[in-house]
Amino acid sequence: MKRRHWPTGLDTLAYGGDYAPEQWPKPLWQEDVRLMREAGVTMVSVGIFAWALLEPEPGQYDFGWLDHLLDLLHHNEIRVDLATPTVVPPAWFYERHPEALPVNREGVRYAFGSRGAICYSSPDYRRAAVSITEQLGHRYGEHPAVALWHVHNEYGAPISACYCDTSAAEFRTWLADRYTTVKELNEAWGTTFWGQTYNSWDQVRPPRLTPTVGNPTQQLDWARFTSDALLASYQRERDVLHALSPGIPVTTNFHAALTQCDSLDYWAWAKEVDLVTNDHYLPADGDRKHVNLAMTADLTRSLAGGRPWLLLEHSTSAVSWQPRNIAKRPGEMARNSFAHVARGSDGAMFFQWRASRFGAEKFHSAMLPQAGTESRIWREVVRLGHDLGALAPVRGSRVVSDVAMLWDWQSWWAQRLEWRPSVDLDARERAEAWYAAAYDRHLTVDFAHPEADLGDYPLVVVPALYLMTDAAGANLRRYVQDGGTVVVSCFSGIVDERDTIHPGPHPGALRDVLGLTVEEFTPLPAGHQVRLDNDTAGNVWSEVVTLRGAEQVWSYVDGPVAGLPAVTRHTYGSGSAWYVSTCLTAAGLDAVLRAAIAPTTLTPRELPRDVEVVERAGTEGRYLFAINHTGDDAEVPIGPGAELLTGDDVSGSLHVPAGEVRVVFRPW
Ligand SMILES: [Zn+2]
Structure with a gap:
């Protein structure tokens, strides 16, 4: 059967939130639904944390309350995003299967009493999660209220990896698939360094606590394994729902902001969902949070391959889990919502509908706050529902983008391992800085996997790609050869997928296309800056660049490599490749961007900042x-x-x- 990619039966933009009526007496449900209609709510997410209510004792089910709720919502023409409740198994489950609680790197087992305490390699968890999913699929697979299946909740948050013996055995199986023989594993992990050679698979372990730096490739493979183990858990539930509920698309809510989830390779995950959905929360610090939002929305749309996606959670005002939970200013919730829609979300949904009176998130804002309907938030919620209703024709349209930015979670994982040339060089910071430079030129950014077809983009920016496969290097070379313009930032193209340095001088994957070599890294002391001869500055990093075909555009005027090239350009095939060998501050990034796009077809809009x-x-x-x-x-x-x-x-x-x-x- 052809899969659907939009909530079944929803012919407007999605507007609503997580709805947890199990926290409230039943008479209040009628009031909730009346107010939802007043606010223009079109869909709510239901049942995310309801396992203990749906299966109060092992194998004994209570669906009466959910039957009643779905009928009530359906009667009021509110569509339902129905969750599998598998992010929090009940207390009785852990009483029977304490080994399903995850173990951290130090060997300490987590306790029940919060959320997301799961060893995804536990066969007991797998059986129980599939079983409750089958129950829901059988009962509600064809229920007229159900528009979308919401598997689990925010995989990867708050924790991902489990270091227990069951997970260790599964890690060995994963490694045997990847490397076939122990000899090959030894080569891939470079175990001759520090005498780590393995004689058999049984000797291989997760990267548990070690006296000093552990094997970097072991850690990188562990991060890959962890993302895959969680993805397999999602796939098991998804496959049950596809079989039992073929008319309803299946998703799981991502946490794609680089400030929020760092443990899932979302390029791999995005291929496995029928509709890409995302949760986004503004970081408390920083004065231009809307830039973080725009970047996350662009990244989420890119994961969806440019197709429309759905913002499944954000907040009407403050969250409750940051050190200082900054309330949104009047109008900010609407600007946030429209910014997500502008960048491809076909709706704007929230955590949550009605503010909780108890539990860990009772100070988290909601569509219906503790203050009730006599409140600024409620008035803005009603106005937003009305305004989104007027935008129904936008649904299904595609964002028009200008430039591509390469991003790879696996490279990020590799770069931030210990003992790199400088702890200050942060891939996420560089990605955010380059994104902000494009934002400030009013350019709309698509993100792309380093091996993806870069097609007709007039400009590709590589903000931080420490790990580059040979395929990624060839991809970029082909793109420039065929007339593209690329801007590469420092410490990119250094290692392959095994975290092994490409043969010869740095940057091995990019030497020819950039027309240069890097003889030595010369990172800067904390807080130091280097000045360039175009009156801009860099920090954190500098290096000894030798031109081998490229031309110097700007040079360093001070610092450890004064007089040497800082920014270079190389004509390669019919395109050109720029290289930036320091962490430029905003003015420098803007100067490079303007110079690089000048000969291209791009025409940045002349508009006020922000x-x-x-x-x-x-x-x-x-x-x-x-x-x-x-x-x-x-x-x-x-x-x-x-x-x-x-x-x-x-x-x-x-x-x-x-x-x-x-x-x-x-x-x-
Ligand atoms: Zn485990």
């Missing part, structure tokens, strides 16, 4: 989203069109008041 403009293209026309994150009114140049939130006709210039959002439709 006025975010993104376009989606549909079958009928284009939708231009303009989000004003500033305190001043802004004008956005635009052709004739119809503004969808105010109903105004616009032509020539779109007026976007301070803090407001406008969406203009222009037919083809």
